[in-house]
Amino acid sequence: MREVIYFSYTGTSEKIARVISSHLNCRMGQIKPIRNRSYPEWLILSFIPGLGVKVVHEGIEGHEIILCFPKWTFNCPPVTSFIKSGNLKGRRVFMIVACGGWRPESYTVRYAGLIEKHGGHVVGWRIVKKKHVDAVLESNELFEEVKNAFSTVKGD
Numbered sequence: 001m002r003e004v005i006y007f008s009y010t011g012t013s014e015k016i017a018r019v020i021s022s023h024l025n026c027r028m029g030q031i032k033p034i035r036n037r038s039y040p041e042w043l044i045l046s047f048i049p050g051l052g053v054k055v056v057h058e059g060i061e062g063h064e065i066i067l068c069f070p071k072w073t074f075n076c077p078p079v080t081s082f083i084k085s086g087n088l089k090g091r092r093v094f095m096i097v098a099c100g101g102w103r104p105e106s107y108t109v110r111y112a113g114l115i116e117k118h119g120g121h122v123v124g125w126r127i128v129k130k131k132h133v134d135a136v137l138e139s140n141e142l143f144e145e146v147k148n149a150f151s152t153v154k155g156d
């Protein structure tokens, strides 16, 4: 079963998650930090690599996970916690990273490593700049990319 899991602070990743889950007809779940923080607080925490915060989320049923989350400096603590807690263990994961545009590649590669370290298997990723979100979601390309990633990397 396929499932979309997202964390979003300003709504971009949530928008991507909603459109993907409706397009692929799959369940959607949210990662929520227990404590809401202001932008300056998150910004400070985002500079600390590997830091987590307490989060809640619904039980994950899917074995193919589309994980949508934002690019935050060096670290997005709610997502880091979610991964470090072993929620993606044994699951195949496609990451969609929303960003403003500043150095998203190395960040995404680091998250792929973190997922693998905690037992998940990354089948692919896509970085989406906030200003391109609507155009990306209007075309079929991203949905096809997700489907292809899951169908071509089976069994390892």
Ligand SMILES: Cc1cc2nc3c(=O)[nH]c(=O)nc-3n(C[C@H](O)[C@H](O)[C@H](O)COP(=O)(O)O)c2cc1C
Residues within 6 Å of the ligand: 007, 008, 009, 010, 011, 012, 013, 014, 039, 042, 043, 046, 069, 070, 071, 072, 073, 074, 098, 099, 100, 101, 102, 103, 104, 129, 130
């Ligand atoms: C704390 C914080 C740090 C951010 N750091 C970066 C960054 O380093 N590079 C970048 O391109 N965008 C950065 N952004 C912008 C977000 O990645 C971008 O606005 C994204 O679309 C937000 O996704 P969301 O609406 O799902 O939260 C940052 C945003 C926040 C709140």
